[in-house]
Amino acid sequence: MSDLMLLSRAQMARIEPFFPRSRGLRRVDDRRVVSGIVYVIRHGLQWKDAPAGYGPHKTLYNRFVRWSRLGVFERIFAGLAAEGAPPERLMIDATHLKAHRTAASLAKKGLPPRCIGRTRGGLNSKLHAVCDGQGRPVAMLLTEGQMSDHKGAALLLPVLPPARELLGDRGYDSNRFRAALAQRGIAPCIPSTRSRKVPIPHDTTLYRQRHRVENMFARLKDWRRIHTRYDRCAHTFFSAICIAAAIIFWLPQ
Structure with missing residues (x-):
């Protein structure tokens, strides 16, 4: 038991x-x-391969599924992310998460949706995320892989915390999104698309900080069951993402 990885009592x-x-x-x-x-989520194991010191693997699996359905892990992430002061700077981006064939084998009929789509990269899901200036996620959304970055941003917009500025790549450049940010008092730092006849200037020095949201995705994908989706149900997969985000960014050792 002493050799097991255990969350600290403070965590x-x-x-x-x-x-x-x-x-x-x-x-x-x-x-x-x-x-x-x-x-299990960090190392990408099957539940039956969990070390015996954690107890019966059925207990781990049942607790994970039951609490996922109740939204417990989502509330943990949202609650921890909301504890700090409102961020002055936000960064937005999205990344694809490959869906293993075991996750894509569920019948497509009925609700809720699986959040698995097909792109040129194959079957995958898409994680849209907003992080603060330190690269810590404050809002996340799981969708089908083919959903555009701009549509995902529109869905995240209502839950954005108040901030001074938002950094995003040119996939988020649209008049509608810029106007929505302006209504919330958030200044966009977004490069103009090449199709704009009159480019909108942006702070190139500030834009260099956007690598932090990319780093955030990289750290999440270090967890094997995040990098590759094995969960058929969207709520269990998103719960795994919420656990990883909470442990990595909001529960320091």
Whole structure:
């Protein structure tokens, strides 16, 4: 047990308020089970291959699926991200996450949607994210792989925290998006598309900071079950992303 990777007691103290209340029988040790879930997602294991020290793999899987359906992990991420002061600077971008054949084998009929689409890169999902000036995600959205960056940004716009400026690549250059940012008092730092007859100037020095959102995606993809999607249901896959984002960026050791 001493050789297992376990979340620290300080980390558990910050996320325990988001756990659902235990009803009936006393719940299996939260620290051990949540640490086991994190271990499986980070290393890209099948649930049956989780180290025995974390307990029965069925317990890990059942807890992960049940809490995913309840939105527990999404609330953990959103709650931790909202604890700090409003960021002065935001950065927006999107990345593709390859869907393994096991994730793409679910029937397409019915709801909820799987958030798996087809692009020239094959079957994949797309993660749209907004991070603060330090490269920490503050809002995320999972969609089908073929959804445009601009449409994803429009869906994220209502949940953007107040900020002074927003950095984005030229995929976010549109009059509608710029006007929406202006209504919220956010100055866009977005290069103009080549199709614009009159380019809109932007701060090139400030724009160099946009690499931090790319670094954020790279750190998320270090977790194997984020880099490649094995989960059929969108809510379980997005829960895995929320766990990774919370552990990496909002729960320092």
